[in-house]
Amino acid sequence: MPNHNELPKDFLRSIPNDLPVPLDDGACDHLEGLMLPSVNLPVTTGGTVNPSLLSGWIVIYCYPMTGRPGRAIPDGWVQIPGAAGCTPQACSFRDYYRELLALNATVFGISTQSPEDQLEAANRLHLPFGLLSDASFQFAQGLRLPMFEIDGMRLTKRVTLIAKEGKIRKCFYPIFPPDKNIEDVLAWLLKHV
Template sequence: MDPVQTVDWSMLPAPHDDGACDHLTQLRLPSIQLPATVGGPIDPGQLDGTVVIYVYPMTGRPDRSLPSGWNDIPGARGCTPQSCAFRDHYQELRSAGATHVFGPSNQSPEDQREAADRLHMPFPLLSDADGQFAGQLRLPSFEADGQRRLKRVTLITRDGAIVKIFYPVFPPDRNAEDVLNWLKQQEA
């Protein structure tokens, strides 16, 4: 497994709830086929059961520099620790009722595949490189080095309808545990 660097989250600017996800409660996911790192395209909006979708800005690659000022953008840093936490809690999330877990970003399918392979992800990462999924849901975003990046938000859906939103997500490495605790509360 790829070791995850320990991050002192107190040294980074925390995102604040700007209300950009308030409209998502009870929305249905759009029916859009997203390229996946495993198998063919996946349409999260057509899946039955409880689906966890953690949307993130981008996973850095060892062979590329991060966008300039990345650490100064509230909530930008932490995609790898977040993904690794979902990887490490994957079986627990499944046991708590998640039928699927996905990690979409607007990175290319190739970048998503590189991250999935390097991080040994047990579930597919999805690519919304054309922005259709994020656009139809009106997901919040920011700009870094002239590229639009999605803000970090986690959606839990049941049979295609959003039932829980985690936004803003900070620190990102705790998100999987927060989702797991919420799922367990639903079982009780």
């Protein structure tokens, strides 16, 4: 059984000062111009969503996994470039949700976590938008998103996509720090909407 570290209470909402910065390895260079894969994904607001069929601007931030109070994180999690910071990233999208709506953008978070884990995070963080579960890896594989493995889990690296009418117009990768990604998204949308 691998060693795990308990999450410090404030870890879920803050970005540690010593996080390693992820480097651009070119793993997302192919994404801009691609169509979103046509897959039905469970969403925390109920039912399923096929992002490729949604009209208008769509922001999809992909992340490895949200920490959960009382659940251990994998040993070495904070040392993996780009792994830590999912909860602060989600909270930043929550805090700027009205600005996204004002730009007629629909937002979703997506990870390979189970629908149950996604629902727990959405409820705990009071997210006004849906979290999608890609536990089947259909979305990640359809786009050839960069992934990594730890403790037997296969997780998506942090990537944010902006699409319109199902076509990816902008890709942010790597993302650092995670809680500032919303600023880049809003700046891009303000220029292009």
